[in-house]
Amino acid sequence: MTEMENQFPIVQVMDGDGHIVDASYHLTESFIKEMYSKMLRARTLDKKSVNLQRQGRIGTYAPFEGQEAAQVGSASALEEGDWMFPTYRDHAATLTFGHSVSTIMLYWKGRVEGCVPPEGKNIFPPAVPIATQLPHATGAALAEKRKGTDRVAIAYFGDGATSEGDFHEGLNFASVFKAPVVFFNQNNGYAISVPIEKQMNSKTIAQKGLAYDMDAIRVDGNDVLAVYFETQKAIEKARNGEGPTLIEAVTWRYGAHTTADDPSKYRNQELSLEKRDKIDPLLRLERYMKKQGFWDDAWKDQVAKECDLEIEQAVEEMENFPEPDVNDLFDHVFKEPTWTIKKQKEAYLSQKRGETV
């Protein structure tokens, strides 16, 4: 282990076998079951989406299987009114924080409606240009601070994202202005095909907080309990005016970067199989629950059935969603369309109506 790996040990509450290694938290059955259900719901969504893509019913999709604990654990620590700035892979987080399943699917169906959160849910559209959302989270957090609320912002981003200038600038601004923001990194080991060893010379992402005198911590990103409690602490600090935190959640993406990617080109997929066995976020919680006597197959079946049902209904909703409206192409560029846009719209629509060629 390097010095930095020692300085930033991976915090666990529960190990891969479901043993509690840090007993300082009070874990109720209902809380545990809630975490499990949320993760199962997310996983069901993810698997369904991969299938929908294969069947050509949605476009390219970015799966998150394996990262449910990181996303669900962190998102569960937020409260209504807080702000979430996700990436294209953080649907378990947005789902947990309030997006509907059909909204998420619409996004991958190429529908702008997939970016619109329900009323009262401060969920920003997924950031596609890598790391651009970090300064946004800083700004939204600063806005809350200026308004005098105790709301916070959380930004999700990957290991690859740490290489972009916007990562650096977002963290520096947050630390200078003591913004109530949590930078939640999911270190899933890869940026498309590039492994973290080629992305950075450092062995941890947490140590990057040192550059800003920013609190940083490394958690086992597949341990939903560690993620939940550490995120909660960081959020609490932010709410109390103690500034930002960088959290590195060490996790693993089981599958492809997106459905357009073939991971066997750049890594041995056996590793993913091993990880499924050893550190799967759901499996290890199941192991814990079994030890605790919280587990009940009937309960699990019931939850799974509900998830399936919800997802199936969402698919239906997505597929019956009104056709895209060509007016939307023109009508949301500015609050009041400029004459240029009006003219283009009119010309296009009239040509479309009278199309004769």
Place this chain on the structure above:
Amino acid sequence: MTEMENQFPIVQVMDGDGHIVDASYHLTESFIKEMYSKMLRARTLDKKSVNLQRQGRIGTYAPFEGQEAAQVGSASALEEGDWMFPTYRDHAATLTFGHSVSTIMLYWKGRVEGCVPPEGKNIFPPAVPIATQLPHATGAALAEKRKGTDRVAIAYFGDGATSEGDFHEGLNFASVFKAPVVFFNQNNGYAISVPIEKQMNSKTIAQKGLAYDMDAIRVDGNDVLAVYFETQKAIEKARNGEGPTLIEAVTWRYGAHTTADDPSKYRNQELSLEKRDKIDPLLRLERYMKKQGFWDDAWKDQVAKECDLEIEQAVEEMENFPEPDVNDLFDHVFKEPTWTIKKQKEAYLSQKRGETV
């Protein structure tokens, strides 16, 4: 002192009074005198340039007075064939490394000729867009590595520059590819008017190296000996294939950011007076030399006279330099001008010749 200030103590070889605090170096009289002369030469240039600007004989100028030790010490550690990537304030460095005085003055007279180094001197034009030169240094260093030479690159930049994304990306690339490059930061306390406390939450710049697992060190930037020896060590490491180093040279800009700036708007200039007394790079070397018996007023006067003479001659050279050639505006955009540029050039020149309106 914060933890980081302890972790990165400011390395000195000689203190403000000219006492040697680290006796591990063999300091010859000729070496010391060389350092003094180079610093005096640079200071003479700087003072003259400020005057030239006041007299309207050159344009806006960025003075470096107070930073001579940092620039001369580091540049003296380079060898012919190495690469230098300076900013608009690093004329003591470029002068030491081979630029002529008149070239430097031409730059501030708005002449592109001020960017052209003498044959065989790898001095890049001053970077105006902050921090953009860091990735260049990484790239040029990688080129040497690929060619199999032992040449290195050095990039100069300020405290403010550390906030830009390019700082982060340049350092990350260098650490990932183990580029033979030295990132030489002059922490002069200010980015125009913004003090370092508003620029970053961290107390040191050196600690930013931790983000990349990059060796980093803090030196007393007004101690030419410490700067020289620490830069030399970093360069040696780079030459030996041991990768990049971040050096923070803690220094102080006595005067204005540029001749267009009024420092009294944002800081108490008394501080600069104090610093002139206590930590001036030339004065402290003089104190040391006096203690050692290396000092000799006649020698000093002789050096000063030579510097004055050289600078005066350079001013003359600058002022007698051939008038700017309008062809240069067009002829160096591409190796072969495109028809667009040819056409514009012809139209402009013929209009100029026949100008009648």
Place this chain on the structure above:
Amino acid sequence: MTTKAMTEVKTNKLTLVQAVTDGMRTMLSEHDDILVLGEDVGQNGGVFRATEGLVHEFGEDRIIDTPLAEAGIIGTSIGLAINGFRPIAEMQFLGFVYPAYEQIMTHASRIRSRTMSKFSVPMVIRAPYGGGIRAPEIHSDSVEALFTHMPGIKVVVPSNPYDAKGLLIAAIEDPDPVLFMEPMRSYRAFKSDVPEGKYTVEIGKAATLAEGDDVTVIAWGNMVSVAQKAVEEMTKQGVSCELLDLRTLYPLDRETIVASVKKTGRVVICHEAPETGGVGNDVMALINDEAFLYLRAPMSKVAGFDTPFPFFALEEEYLPTPSRVSHAIKEAVTF
């Protein structure tokens, strides 16, 4: 001019940069949700003194010295803007906007459309631009075209103190992002009457500075005074020139431009930016589309060359001059 009535409003003689400050001060006093962010905008009052005194009046909480990072400034401003504030972000020079280009292109200008107006970015980006003040490299870049081609942002350029304040207030009130370009060379070139208090100059409206029948001369920002001198000279020589100060580069003032060209049939456009890809071509395209049959000569441009803005010893060779504009006017009317 499309401005409010000014009876009984007190006016002050201000330079363009003072009018900019006055515009910010006026709006900052009235609206707590307006913030100013940028490098050296606080204690220092900006490198051109555009924010002079504001930090003392409104405090460090609202006039915010940021770290030296343009993407950070714009990105953070976007976060503030979607969450209830109206940031005025200063780019110290337009030539330093490039590091923020991604934030503006992929977010500031798109957030409304990508969220079907759920989120919006009522932000003003202020930036001094243009040549003629013997500034170092990059400082003189005139890259309005990088923004007129960017869907979702408006581009505004005043040429005088009155318009500067009125357009800036209009930009601050605009519900969408506006790039507000400040012509450096005109910052202190002259003073003129600027009303106290709030007034606006409508975005999207050009000003007709001279009426004429023979040729339409079109300029903006620093080039207005250059064009004006040419127009004065050519008028003396008997050419009847119409002079338009565009004031807004996106969206262009279609009515005014087209009506003028229909009348004159001849067009000379003057801008600092390189000719290829410049906003001059947008103006030409508009005229081609809407007044083609009225054209009596090819449209012509007096623009920067397709070369980087030179080091300042050559800048007067690069920048359009009254004599170059006059030459183009003559060519147009004698075509």
Place this chain on the structure above:
Amino acid sequence: MTTKAMTEVKTNKLTLVQAVTDGMRTMLSEHDDILVLGEDVGQNGGVFRATEGLVHEFGEDRIIDTPLAEAGIIGTSIGLAINGFRPIAEMQFLGFVYPAYEQIMTHASRIRSRTMSKFSVPMVIRAPYGGGIRAPEIHSDSVEALFTHMPGIKVVVPSNPYDAKGLLIAAIEDPDPVLFMEPMRSYRAFKSDVPEGKYTVEIGKAATLAEGDDVTVIAWGNMVSVAQKAVEEMTKQGVSCELLDLRTLYPLDRETIVASVKKTGRVVICHEAPETGGVGNDVMALINDEAFLYLRAPMSKVAGFDTPFPFFALEEEYLPTPSRVSHAIKEAVTF
């Protein structure tokens, strides 16, 4: 077409993306100073497989997976270029070039002029661009105009496999920076004969894909096949169309464009980028300058709208179609 003789040269049927790979391979084998840098260009062979296999052939020292940072990629490439190498830097999509814009604008394109040719940047920036493949946001941006307006860089866009290889080799051999745009939708649309080994297609030369007398239709990249369909349809309807594939957007092929318009007197330009500020306006400006008196109708454009490129459910509404181009051709010839 301005290409070398091809007698006895073996050809292979390749797609456009395969031709790109072939071009790089050809040059990499011949010249040690050529390097390939980018995100996922190594082991993965690029997200579109454009660098497939190269890392195995030329090693990790020359086919370099970089960290995820576009300014870093371009900035590092600049450092390599001024010091003896010829980097081919890949931007994974043109829409991700924005973070590198400062490095390209203030350095790659200016280093020759700011050092009076002491240093130069013989670099190629490759970037897939354009819509029509149902890609997520930003991936479909077509921002050639941000580079044609940038002095010091050339802009090249092939529309077919033959040109792709020949232009890429020409770009690599060019002593100055070249933006090489790869039309994604055409990457695998069809195969055609591509000679083995080295050949070039001259930068700055358009291709005349069809000759005709009534109207000049101008397109590039993905839009060539769209325009071609329209031309075929309109030819059937008795309109004699000349079709130009520009291939280079800076510098434009003045001779070919002007000669064609002098013949036809009518112009329809087709591009994906938003209409305002698009390269279509540069083409129009050139024609205005050099063939004004030959014009028999206003020039017309079929372009993207002044809106962000939409989410893909609406992309077919956004992208020019053969029917929109046909419509414009009809309007031009019946004007």
